[in-house]
Amino acid sequence: MGFPGYGAPVSLTDAKKIAAAAEVDAVKLGLQMVIVVLDSGGNLVLLHRMDDSHLGSLYMAEEKAKTAIKFRRSSKDYEDMVAKGGVHLRMLSAEPVLAIEGGLPILRDGKIIGALGISGGTAAEDGQVAAAGLAGL
Amino acid sequence: MGFPGYGAPVSLTDAKKIAAAAEVDAVKLGLQMVIVVLDSGGNLVLLHRMDDSHLGSLYMAEEKAKTAIKFRRSSKDYEDMVAKGGVHLRMLSAEPVLAIEGGLPILRDGKIIGALGISGGTAAEDGQVAAAGLAGL
Amino acid sequence: MGFPGYGAPVSLTDAKKIAAAAEVDAVKLGLQMVIVVLDSGGNLVLLHRMDDSHLGSLYMAEEKAKTAIKFRRSSKDYEDMVAKGGVHLRMLSAEPVLAIEGGLPILRDGKIIGALGISGGTAAEDGQVAAAGLAGL
Amino acid sequence: MGFPGYGAPVSLTDAKKIAAAAEVDAVKLGLQMVIVVLDSGGNLVLLHRMDDSHLGSLYMAEEKAKTAIKFRRSSKDYEDMVAKGGVHLRMLSAEPVLAIEGGLPILRDGKIIGALGISGGTAAEDGQVAAAGLAGL
Numbered sequence: 351m352g353f354p355g356y357g358a359p360v361s362l363t364d365a366k367k368i369a370a371a372a373e374v375d376a377v378k379l380g381l382q383m384v385i386v387v388l389d390s391g392g393n394l395v396l397l398h399r400m401d402d403s404h405l406g407s408l409y410m411a412e413e414k415a416k417t418a419i420k421f422r423r424s425s426k427d428y429e430d431m432v433a434k435g436g437v438h439l440r441m442l443s444a445e446p447v448l449a450i451e452g453g454l455p456i457l458r459d460g461k462i463i464g465a466l467g468i469s470g471g472t473a474a475e476d477g478q479v480a481a482a483g484l485a486g487l
Numbered sequence: 488m489g490f491p492g493y494g495a496p497v498s499l500t501d502a503k504k505i506a507a508a509a510e511v512d513a514v515k516l517g518l519q520m521v522i523v524v525l526d527s528g529g530n531l532v533l534l535h536r537m538d539d540s541h542l543g544s545l546y547m548a549e550e551k552a553k554t555a556i557k558f559r560r561s562s563k564d565y566e567d568m569v570a571k572g573g574v575h576l577r578m579l580s581a582e583p584v585l586a587i588e589g590g591l592p593i594l595r596d597g598k599i600i601g602a603l604g605i606s607g608g609t610a611a612e613d614g615q616v617a618a619a620g621l622a623g624l
Numbered sequence: 625m626g627f628p629g630y631g632a633p634v635s636l637t638d639a640k641k642i643a644a645a646a647e648v649d650a651v652k653l654g655l656q657m658v659i660v661v662l663d664s665g666g667n668l669v670l671l672h673r674m675d676d677s678h679l680g681s682l683y684m685a686e687e688k689a690k691t692a693i694k695f696r697r698s699s700k701d702y703e704d705m706v707a708k709g710g711v712h713l714r715m716l717s718a719e720p721v722l723a724i725e726g727g728l729p730i731l732r733d734g735k736i737i738g739a740l741g742i743s744g745g746t747a748a749e750d751g752q753v754a755a756a757g758l759a760g761l
Numbered sequence: 762m763g764f765p766g767y768g769a770p771v772s773l774t775d776a777k778k779i780a781a782a783a784e785v786d787a788v789k790l791g792l793q794m795v796i797v798v799l800d801s802g803g804n805l806v807l808l809h810r811m812d813d814s815h816l817g818s819l820y821m822a823e824e825k826a827k828t829a830i831k832f833r834r835s836s837k838d839y840e841d842m843v844a845k846g847g848v849h850l851r852m853l854s855a856e857p858v859l860a861i862e863g864g865l866p867i868l869r870d871g872k873i874i875g876a877l878g879i880s881g882g883t884a885a886e887d888g889q890v891a892a893a894g895l896a897g898l
Contacts, residue, residue, distance in 0.1 A: 406557025528802020680831025
């Protein structure tokens with residue numbers, strides 16, 4: 351399939367770098383966000399909830415990251431499928447898929463070492479902050 | 488984003504006022520309803536199930552209120568998104584979102600102190616009774 | 625077996641009488657409590673969380689009431705079993721049993737019409753307030 | 762009963778201070794730990810999993826913190842009850858109680874603003890690192 355393999359888990363040090371970069375970007379945009387980093391086994395490494403972000407962003411950020419790690423692709427890939435309609439709506443029947451932008455795999459040396467999930471703004475804003483977070487690594 | 492902050496939790500006394508107003512309105516409409524009030528942390532403060540309401544309304548009322556408190560907006564906002572179709576159907580992949588009218592945030596002095604969820608009639612009836620409940624505060 | 629049969633469900637009106645009596649007693653004792661009334665099918669009819677009661681009492685009160693309705697006896701009966709030790713500790717392996725005083729069946733005309741659960745004080749205080757609640761019916 | 766009331770939620774800034782102090786202490790002891798901070802509503806604010814800590818510590822740390830916030834006391838209070846045996850074993854029937862040292866309420870100005878949960882070492886080590894974390898605030 352050409353999917354990258356699962357590698358060693360992201361370190362807490364690297365997760366903190368990603369979170370710090372995401373937080374800087376969120377503050378710049380005037381947004382309150384939840385930032386979640388999972389390792390390559392889908393387990394939590396870091397969660398930061400910025401003051402006065404939506405309580406519901408806790409679920410959203412974690413599930414976006416889980417979507418990215420479980421299926422080794424961006425959660426936006428599933429959003430794009432849903433947007434196509436028709437048979438693609440079948441993805442809505444899969445409980446562990448959150449089809450909203452803001453979840454990205456974290457890669458190193460061609461391997462997936464974890465995933466990042468962001469929630470708190472619009473789907474597009476969440477995607478932008480997630481990209482800024484990965485750029486911090 | 489302009490979302491109101493989360494404030495101190497709604498009191499049981501205020502929750503009872505809201506429920507009483509909602510019950511009066513439900514009786515007027517000849518409907519049997521479940522009324523749920525959550526605090527600003529998303530925890531239950533009050534639940535009343537009127538005689539002979541749907542057993543399933545227990546879930547519906549609580550999840551509408553949770554949607555309202557977790558994302559600081561009416562559950563009807565999500566219903567409206569779903570109605571637009573296309574990419575907006577992505578909200579159906581988010582488990583904690585119940586995209587049906589009848590869930591409203593409870594505000595005081597510009598802060599969210601809780602949320603109200605109503606279920607038992609049509610979506611529009613649920614929305615009307617929820618509005619009547621908030622007016623009782 | 626001699627267990628009373630399951631009867632028609634307790635009404636919201638009666639549940640409110642029980643809750644009011646329990647709340648009066650809790651205030652008298654200077655306690656903050658969660659009061660839960662279930663119907664004869666084990667479904668919620670009423671939940672009141674007094675201001676500043678433990679968040680964890682939400683679970684405790686509901687599970688005590690569920691224990692009482694599911695097994696048609698006081699939750700204290702299971703507490704007494706646990707106190708005996710030995711083989712009786714097997715009750716700790718049963719997830720739906722909360723072996724702590726404060727859950728009571730609600731009877732009318734020899735039938736079980738629901739159950740009451742109280743949590744917020746010591747086990748003995750919870751039991752006392754539950755008894756006061758039933759006396760309000 | 763003299764329990765402190767629930768106050769405004771702990772900030773992410775304060776949660777990071779607590780986590781940093783706990784991590785310094787864990788490194789000093791040569792331990793890998795999971796650190797969880799919840800707010801006064803029982804919702805996650807911060808989670809850090811140190812490299813090579815037990816995967817199972819994710820559950821343990823979060824549940825210890827939940828025990829502390831839900832019942833406004835140290836999780837060690839429940840450990841001590843269990844140690845007494847007899848009727849006190851009833852606490853083992855309560856699913857939301859994790860009766861193991863390492864969960865502490867976070868107080869400010871006499872109010873509970875959140876809770877800290879630590880897991881990764883022995884119960885006593887978890888308790889020590891939790892105390893070190895709170896001292897960082």
